Every structure is written in structure tokens, then in C-alpha cells.
Amino acid sequence: DAMVIQNPRYQVTQFGKPVTLSCSQTLNHNVMYWYQQKSSQAPKLLFHYYDKDFNNEADTPDNFQSRRPNTSFCFLDIRSPGLGDAAMYLCATSSGTYEQYFGPGTRLTVT
Amino acid sequence: DQQVKQNSPSLSVQEGRISILNCDYTNSMFDYFLWYKKYPAEGPTFLISISSIKDKNEDGRFTVFLNKSAKHLSLHIVPSQPGDSAVYFCAATPQGAQKLVFGQGTRLTINP
DSSP states (O other): OOEEEEOSEEEEEETTTEEEEEEEEESSOSEEEEEEEESSOOOOEEEEETTEEEEOTOOOOOTTEEESSSSEEEEESSOOOEEEOOEEEEEEEESSSSSSOOOOOEEEEEO | OEEEEOOOSSSEEEEOOOOEEEEESOOOOOEEEEEEEOTTTTTTTEEEEEEOOOOOOETTTTEEEEEETTEEEEESSOOOOGGEEEEEEEEEETTTSSEEEEEOOOEEEEEE
């Protein structure tokens, strides 16, 4: 089945220790997104790639970076995680239409 | 400023009755409105959408209504089934933008 895969599902990191979250897709979609969702809040878009073109949201902190080495993979790097970065991180893909397909998410805990 | 709002954090409905989930928006420059459904430990899955030029879209038990003058949309589920218990997110796509703006979600519980 074509899908969006996120690894790991649960990630624990220490305050200030860099962490990388991974997303892969078998849908061959050209757009990939990263969302942050804190408890009981709306998922918030951090950035997205349209092919290799990176699009950062204006209010995404510099602490958050992303890489997309190829069509299938996209990474979210948090350079110096703070306690406020604990959240669910959702990866999504689309073929350029309005419909997006989501992975199961990675729950990040910062200790 | 939150552009898409779901003011009811939770809703409880009896099995077989109608579930109505509501969503309000503040920006008239949205192209499409979508509803996503999310089970625990899973990502949101697309449920149904409506173009901003329409006022109703129906798919089986699910119907979405759009009231542009009130900047309001609603999702009707009838009849409600236990498997419908989930968190429902309303989302919208800004014109010309490749992204979704989400509401906070409403947790729907269907009681037997």
C-alpha cells in the first residue's frame, strides 16, 4: 500500500540535544509538509517542499530546519530542542492538489 | 490570529442519530474546505471536502455544508456509528497556497 511513514513514532531527547525526525513516502508526491501539533491545538505548518523548493512559514523558529535529499524522504532537524518543542510532529504529502496525506506522527518528548 | 476555529472541543452523540460538527473561519480567501478524521496513534485521514464556490457536498453518510455569508461550515454524519468516534479537524486552503490551515479539532464520541 502506498503510504507515508514516520520514524521513530516516539522520540525522547534532552534539552539542547539536536534531534532528527524522519519521513518517507511511497506515493511519489512532489510536495512534502511538516506540521507541529501541541496538545489540544490545531496542527501548525512549519514548512513544506515543492519538489526541491523549500518554503518556510514566516513564524517558524530558526531552531527548526528541514532537508529533502530526494522525492521519497524528508527530515526535520531541531537544532537545540527546548521544553516548548515537545509536540506531535506530522509529515504529510500531496500531489499538488488540496488533499494531503498524513503519516502517523512522531511524538517528541524533551527532558 | 486563528483563521479557522472549531469552538466545540467535544461532542457526544447517540448511535444512529445525527452528528453535526461546526467550523468557523475568518478569511474569505480560502479555496477549499476539508474535514479530516483522526484516530489515536494515527495521522489525520481525509474525509470530505467542498470548494468555496459550492454550498453542499455529500459522500455517503457524510455531508458538508458551506455558508459563505456566515463564514461557517458544518459536517453532518448520519446515521452516526461507533466507528465514527474520533477527533475531527476542519481545514482550509488559502488561495494560491500549497498548505492547510487547521482548526483545533472536535472530539466526537458515539455512544451505543
